[in-house]
Amino acid sequence: MANLTLGDREYFKGIGQIKFEGPESDNPLAYRWYDENRVVAGKTLKEHFKFSVAYWHSFNANGTDPFGGPTLNFAWDESSDVITRAKAKMDAAFEFITKLGLPYYCFHDVDVVDYGNDINENDRRLQTMVEYAKQKQAESGVKLLWGTANVFSHERYMNGASTNPDFHVLAHAAAQVKGALDATIALGGENYVFWGGREGYMTLLNTNMKREQEHLARFLHSAKDYARAQGFKGTFFIEPKPMEPTKHQYDYDCATVIGFLRQHDLLGDFKINIEVNHATLAGHTFQHELQVAADAGVLGSVDANRGDYQNGWDTDQFPNNLNELTESMLIFLEAGGLQGGGVNFDAKIRRNSTDPADLFYAHIGGADTFARALITADNILQNSDYRQIRQNRYASFDSGKGQEFEQGKLKLEDLRAYAIEQGEPTLQSGRQEYLENLINRFI
Amino acid sequence: MANLTLGDREYFKGIGQIKFEGPESDNPLAYRWYDENRVVAGKTLKEHFKFSVAYWHSFNANGTDPFGGPTLNFAWDESSDVITRAKAKMDAAFEFITKLGLPYYCFHDVDVVDYGNDINENDRRLQTMVEYAKQKQAESGVKLLWGTANVFSHERYMNGASTNPDFHVLAHAAAQVKGALDATIALGGENYVFWGGREGYMTLLNTNMKREQEHLARFLHSAKDYARAQGFKGTFFIEPKPMEPTKHQYDYDCATVIGFLRQHDLLGDFKINIEVNHATLAGHTFQHELQVAADAGVLGSVDANRGDYQNGWDTDQFPNNLNELTESMLIFLEAGGLQGGGVNFDAKIRRNSTDPADLFYAHIGGADTFARALITADNILQNSDYRQIRQNRYASFDSGKGQEFEQGKLKLEDLRAYAIEQGEPTLQSGRQEYLENLINRFI
Amino acid sequence: MANLTLGDREYFKGIGQIKFEGPESDNPLAYRWYDENRVVAGKTLKEHFKFSVAYWHSFNANGTDPFGGPTLNFAWDESSDVITRAKAKMDAAFEFITKLGLPYYCFHDVDVVDYGNDINENDRRLQTMVEYAKQKQAESGVKLLWGTANVFSHERYMNGASTNPDFHVLAHAAAQVKGALDATIALGGENYVFWGGREGYMTLLNTNMKREQEHLARFLHSAKDYARAQGFKGTFFIEPKPMEPTKHQYDYDCATVIGFLRQHDLLGDFKINIEVNHATLAGHTFQHELQVAADAGVLGSVDANRGDYQNGWDTDQFPNNLNELTESMLIFLEAGGLQGGGVNFDAKIRRNSTDPADLFYAHIGGADTFARALITADNILQNSDYRQIRQNRYASFDSGKGQEFEQGKLKLEDLRAYAIEQGEPTLQSGRQEYLENLINRFI
Amino acid sequence: MANLTLGDREYFKGIGQIKFEGPESDNPLAYRWYDENRVVAGKTLKEHFKFSVAYWHSFNANGTDPFGGPTLNFAWDESSDVITRAKAKMDAAFEFITKLGLPYYCFHDVDVVDYGNDINENDRRLQTMVEYAKQKQAESGVKLLWGTANVFSHERYMNGASTNPDFHVLAHAAAQVKGALDATIALGGENYVFWGGREGYMTLLNTNMKREQEHLARFLHSAKDYARAQGFKGTFFIEPKPMEPTKHQYDYDCATVIGFLRQHDLLGDFKINIEVNHATLAGHTFQHELQVAADAGVLGSVDANRGDYQNGWDTDQFPNNLNELTESMLIFLEAGGLQGGGVNFDAKIRRNSTDPADLFYAHIGGADTFARALITADNILQNSDYRQIRQNRYASFDSGKGQEFEQGKLKLEDLRAYAIEQGEPTLQSGRQEYLENLINRFI
Ligand SMILES: [Co+2]
Ligand SMILES: [Co+2]
Ligand SMILES: [Co+2]
Ligand SMILES: [Co+2]
Ligand SMILES: [Co+2]
Ligand SMILES: [Co+2]
């Protein structure tokens, strides 16, 4: 458990350390399932999840949306001095994270401190805050899950960053990524993320998609080479998203990203950070994206949230669906968990959730839902016929002609001969309803 | 122009040869834009499109849908003898195709003749019909664009064909594919298509996705090796579709398929057959899918139709949208057209389009819309600043530091230095509205 | 509990009476939550739900889908004699329903017995089966929740039934509805349903929407008047659906149907049958549709199933989502339950669920999920601050100026004066995350 | 044509009066179809459309989106004085509108001048600008199509305005609406619009939907009564939208709004303002929403724009689709046009359209597409069998038994007797493909 770490001022007064109290507790400010020391499938819940608080949603986003202004007025934003304000925000962040008792955090460069247009000055600001964060991390025990650069919000990135048609803009993105990599490395960040916010197009009419994607690949190579040269041992993550803010984003979904990484010889260093809401916006389930990534050996990290199935944009709500998460944790466990990353709450409270406690409820609910889902999934794997049913289903490939087929020993003609010899196959039920009932039996 | 080719009986009485009459014609049974001999961008329209009539939608589909039975009672289905019925249908098909004057057709094995459960008997039936088709092709000049096997309709394929968990079923699929390949080769078919109707899953709860996809890859290799051994020189196509009938189909979209082909070393022999409605069901535009395939060098063929943006299933309507097709034909022309394939009308008349003429109107409208779109797109390329605007947009990469970046000569630090040296970039408009107006100026 | 009611032959051999065994049971053929005698909020679960088995999905649908033929070969379909076959099917139906111990069933006319094109003969067939069903109902204690006429599957209805542009077709629909009403009344059916399968349009280009909707209203009046004249005391239900099979269905969603009923003076006799999957296809949640209907006093009945959020058609899967159903049961309980109707499993097992037990698992899972959700919702209402929070939120309208506003006593100027007098309001959190956690605390 | 109306400074230098030059013109800053004096179906294009420029998108929206800051730096925003800035903006607005030669504009109160939290001060500011606008209108001839109040952007409206659970907030909304009504009346505004930006819910868990909707109805009555008392003779419009910013908006679509207006006795004074992108987000076509409104006699006004079928949020792009608009103009013409309103470009240039000319291209393209579509639709109505086909399709209801049915003279039994007497009906093709071809023939 992290050490409570306050700054000069307490921002979330009246809310103390959040503790695990068990499923029977009716305390809304306690964990009911997330007992960080509970061992499930050989690891503690803390190790499984490496829960992380996202700087941007929790300490920067103020409720603004396309149809309205801020609703959250942050006490840490009061100072007019850039660095004083940034330190106050970091104080608030570590207070919040340690009150929650979560072990990790994540940030974009511009979350930590405001950026202007002067690259050197921006780097100095970030370095100042890196020194401050080092102290905070040491004091609290909280670690950096990953860092990233925001190369989509500034007006210069309106046509993309590394895929911008103007080389000049690409160079600015490189400057920013270098700074964010330096900060991540300095803070012992375990991973580094690329989310391509405007790496895509608004219309194909003005876009050379092939050239832009080649620039993206080359840019990623440059960033990786730089970081490796600086001694970075962590994993790089691509975070897929199908659209928004652009009409189409190049990192559409896991299958698309994996294809891109393979084509451009990046599979060794890059894995995937799957965001739940991005999965559903892409027409997939979260489960599907986990499985696709796991099958390719690139299930790196998770951005935990949820969307709204009736709304077609990134609502980034906190996770709450027990059925969907239980099914997801089955895949998570069978894949052996995450490679390098953790479960980062890339989620925001609703614009009208204006009580200070709301941010706590949200994170508590998210952590509890994941914890309960993992415990349930482990139960299913240990105490039901789930695994057996799945294994038996493919038994015809485990020996005999089926095995020969898998070994590449059969030609099309051989297969035809086998079909004739064996006659018409028996129908074998997929048993979907049985398996769905099984999930609910264990929730 | 194909030769009118009737059988013993005329099925579309009262409708003669459909001719090109020009845009001013008000004859609903004439082409207004599709003049097969018109030369656009160095090729005739006939060569550009290689329009093809789809056997299944036009001569088999009888109006049945999930909520109702047949509405179309085909005169060619009257005989109780399998082969007599199949020949009557083929007579009707060639009558229709030649009255339309289109140069190609496509089929699944089971479209041509009814299949039972006896593999040898099925092959004999198909071979009988291949002989009959050879005569029809010779008489009419109509050619086979591609053949394919329907390995999704029979109950045995309910859990997939080459991705079926039961090897026994996979072997049956192989038998059928062999028969369809033999038929395609015998008829001089120029390509062969795989559409994975049930190659996917209904629920991940019972599915080993990785193992199923590996089976799919191996199966495709077997089929390809067999066909090459028989001397087949054509291209194999994968036809992507995101879902339906399964919840998720492995050949989701072009990017997914390209990634799969690359991973499994199939890129040399396989290209893509893009269906418009499948593109839109996958959350893309048709234009997008064309561009993705073109960029990977696998733009093989097109299944022409359209969906309904308010309905989430494969409506397979005939194409009619001028804006969308004109934008698509810009990509088509800039890509140098299709590699091996053609434009196949994988489209069906509405269930309540019960007049014999309706099938003619549908094909005429589809051909005219493509023709008009191609002519318009060529006009845009020849007579506007469309190309210039697109080229200029990337000019910073054509020389100097941008070019060095493309050549892999710049490190992340170099890029940063360049950004500092050059200062803040100027915003450059994407000019989307200008370009959209341009399209409409030429339609 | 219904009495086990077999015919001459046992169709579901090896499966006996399904019993309630409690949450700890691991028997997949037992209820874990649905204890029909358990009292919740003053009524037994049996009374709350009036669970009903749907004839069409369970005894007619054979696995056919738009891409494949039957996978389920029903033993009750063997006879070549229409009435013998219909009786065998009814035997199977009552065996299944009574083995499940569910109290109700529902049917379309053509589910019960095959129809031809002769109206008088169809009526005779249905009457024969009504006599048979009377015996079955008496023997088993199973009752008819509602009847309905299938006026969408026959080719004559391809352009609609009561909204067909051809009056002649409308008359045929009337004949069928009359027969179905007679059967429903004869069997003591408690309600009668209209689902407008093809009451809508394929394209507006050929449609006079206003005239068609007026025909629909008049048709409903005729049917209602006839039934009332025959002494029918039950409720009529409209079942909304936004699309499929048509591009647009007139009974789009609850709000649309309520507007239509009000406009055409049908609100007194008609209420709504809400199908879950139709709610989600219309861009709503099931919860939303329940609330809309409840607010208008027309929450009549429920077709229980679920869709797939990634697939845009009516998948009609069995319900399994605990979060969604618990939230729905909160509305259900607060609305005082259903008015006249029940919870009908308008759901089908997957096409590849070919084991006889699958149909049992499916219904058991559905009943258990509803039961558990209702019990949980009742718990939330009884043992949490859910109600209090909701009530307090509107307290400003319970007295003072807010109350005067509700009573219509304040003008726009008065409201403005009040705003000035009171100054800027305090922001009040919507507490969404707190409430979402509450749901999961009780599941 | 409006008179060019500049302020002290010219904001769009280098762009003069936009003129009609005809379809052959290749001048991107000229109208090719919108000849305001061209008479179509008895009215000039100017009269048909009453094209209006939207203040918010064109003079306030600066490119900010949920993932990035401003990209458009408006010269009219330079002054630090509220009124000076507002007047500069109005100068720019009238310069733009009169250079385009469009006859109308629209605004929200807060578009015209910045609002603070003091109601009286806000009203004074608006009144000052009303006086300024009067001069501008007089000088230019430009008129106010409609006014509206923005009661969704301020933080106080985060839980709704007239549907806010806190009466205090509702009162503030009333104050603002009163001010906007006063301004609209003072400027001779022809209509007044209500768009319920946050009149809906974020979650049903905290929402009393019925009570909120009753508040909405009462609020609308208050506003209407006030305006009528002030002598306002114009029409009130409700603008439907299904979602965004809320999860669900009460004014979901036309059918929902019409039902609400009828239920709450508002149909006499209120009509509908249909926004294209809101129609498509609601799962409808624009055509559909036009027809629904026309059938109820409430087709009041149009917000012209378009969405992106692959993106599920309100992209508010300028219209460009010829097929969709031509089909829409068929309904527009057959309905006799708009009742009171006009065609307002509620559309924004893309965030990366940063050239001053882009705003001109966008409006020119929008106006031309509507003009071309109307001309084409009129052509179809005058010179094709479109009307005849539609009329003939319902001929069976124009006389005989069908007519008697429409007159309410036939009982269900009578209909059945007619069906028996007439036997099985003949299938009548819906001729969809023929009609679709017809549209393209005339474009
Ligand atoms: Co994320
Ligand atoms: Co997100
Ligand atoms: Co296809
Ligand atoms: Co299709
Ligand atoms: Co239903
Ligand atoms: Co359904």
Ligand SMILES: [Co+2]
């Ligand atoms: Co609007």
Ligand SMILES: [Co+2]
């Ligand atoms: Co909009």
